[in-house]
Amino acid sequence: MFAPLQNDTFLRACWRQATDHTPVWLMRQAGRYLPEYRATRAQAGSFMGLATNTDYATEVTLQPLERYPLDAAILFSDILTVPDAMGLGLSFALGEGPKFATAVRDEAAVAKLEVPDMDKLRYVFDAVTSIRKALNGRVPLIGFSGSPWTLACYMVEGAGSDDYRLVKTMLYQRPDLMHRMLAVNADAVAAYLNAQIEAGAQAVMIFDSWGGVLADAAFQTFSLAYTARVLAQLKREHDGVKIPRLVFTKGGGLWLRQMAALDCEVLGLDWTVNLGQARALVGGQVGGPGKALQGNIDPNVLFAQPHQIQTEVAAVLDSFGLPHTDAGTTGPTHIFNLGHGISQHTPPENVQTLVEAVHAHSRQMRKSSR
């Protein structure tokens, strides 16, 4: 049904296999910093108009790949499609973050929550299949969802927040309600990601964007445990091909050791984490178990001059160090990415500089080591 994969560098790195360069993709790589994206969004009229239209979603997913030699594509969608399908009414005002028409703040609202009919998310699965076809085997396609806790944050707050007061009040005051909401979210996210896998996603990523706002202990109970509940339900392979699973907790650097126990292949890291230390902690040894690591340059580096971007890219790659190069076994690997989504203000030519620098420097590292 789909064309054979030509560039498997990203997938090989997910499986901790040796690669001839460090693969790179960028969180939110299809986005507002690209003029062609803004043009398509203007046609679509709104963010959800874009995300729910198969042709538009396919078009914008492929836009960054037309410009840059990225090693993976990621479905154009939002982390909050699942609660939208639960009936909460997701919208995006221009220049603002996501908003729900209905927030979930009391016992009655929580009681009503259930795993939505996946047919309501058909537009996402159609987009996955359409994008996979349009990619024609160039690079693998990553599907994704928000984590159960991150969805809960938006569902309770109704929008972004700077103190998470409402969702944390529910957590501390009514942990029973919070647990019920997270259980529903976890089962819904698992069904959603499995349907993306069936539709053609070759890897899936869970964005725990707000895990890092939790206190130690609360993180393990209310975020990590439900990410684990999602992972336990995910399909391991599709059409005879294994599907790697990536987990990214923004601000989760202090809990890396505990995240190492997750049943997933890749851990995403933000820029506060020292990659060398993370590798020592969870990256594993050649021939042994471990996690591939993904990240973690500060997106604001993309506002510097080209030579400065090159220097910072090299510093991140050097901080991880030479990935293992033995084709016969598994070992520590690195997938280059930002530590968070790319800024809408990023000059597109600087992304070219970054991607080329990742490829050039990571090849050079491998050469120098011979």
Next chain:
Amino acid sequence: MFAPLQNDTFLRACWRQATDHTPVWLMRQAGRYLPEYRATRAQAGSFMGLATNTDYATEVTLQPLERYPLDAAILFSDILTVPDAMGLGLSFALGEGPKFATAVRDEAAVAKLEVPDMDKLRYVFDAVTSIRKALNGRVPLIGFSGSPWTLACYMVEGAGSDDYRLVKTMLYQRPDLMHRMLAVNADAVAAYLNAQIEAGAQAVMIFDSWGGVLADAAFQTFSLAYTARVLAQLKREHDGVKIPRLVFTKGGGLWLRQMAALDCEVLGLDWTVNLGQARALVGGQVGGPGKALQGNIDPNVLFAQPHQIQTEVAAVLDSFGLPHTDAGTTGPTHIFNLGHGISQHTPPENVQTLVEAVHAHSRQMRKSSR
């Protein structure tokens, strides 16, 4: 000149001396959650009207001490008074964060920066002396300032920010300008804190509220190094009494080991940090060197029910574990605090529950260990 100190529990804990209970104070304890604060602020007309008036500043500093058996008072002021004295024009619109009339965004603006005449901050030093007198020895008074990096964030952004794009653009693109700004800030903060010490502050705290937004390596270069530059210039004692120095980097948990090298007595921690692990890392042994630790309950716990607040307080105290109890030597100690400032929406009666729970449970821990 000042009355003798009656409750030295906080200062003893700063010096890693044994105490009969764990001292507690709360960041932003004099603030909008108190109706009496809101009444005084209404009289003063504005936040700066409050902060610059000695009588008002004294009155609101003492308000939480009238309600709760707190073990320390903290000067009522703002972390951004120093750049205001540099001429940037600080203001607070009701319900919003701080704003500067003039932002510092280019070479010319940075070149103009200099350590302000401390006479422009006379209102702060007058408030310190007035508060110290009004305290009449009940508990010690903490003076404070923002860290050089945190001041720079606001000076460049002109206000709060959610991506720190402007300040980080300067950091990555013009590190020379950033270093100059931070050097001026560090020298100004040192002069400012020394003047607070001379005016009567019995401890001083540096709030690195935005250190945690920096990438690994950038934090060390642009925040930690300049906090160290402040500390190197601080007076060690005044009137024959040693002055402990506290450093709090919000989101700095990953850099604790490096912060342990700072020439200060206490490290503040936010709620993401596991206190037991932090103690093992930097708390030191009985008779050996180490840092006192301050923190770190999530302020949102204060929205729970009394029994839940008590449970969470006990969990934080137990996570640190029993402080050393040997009166003859130094050893690991804990100062209870929030992991960040108290929310304006906090029910005042819940603060009473928290403070009493800290005292009761920490006394119980000491008793049970005998």
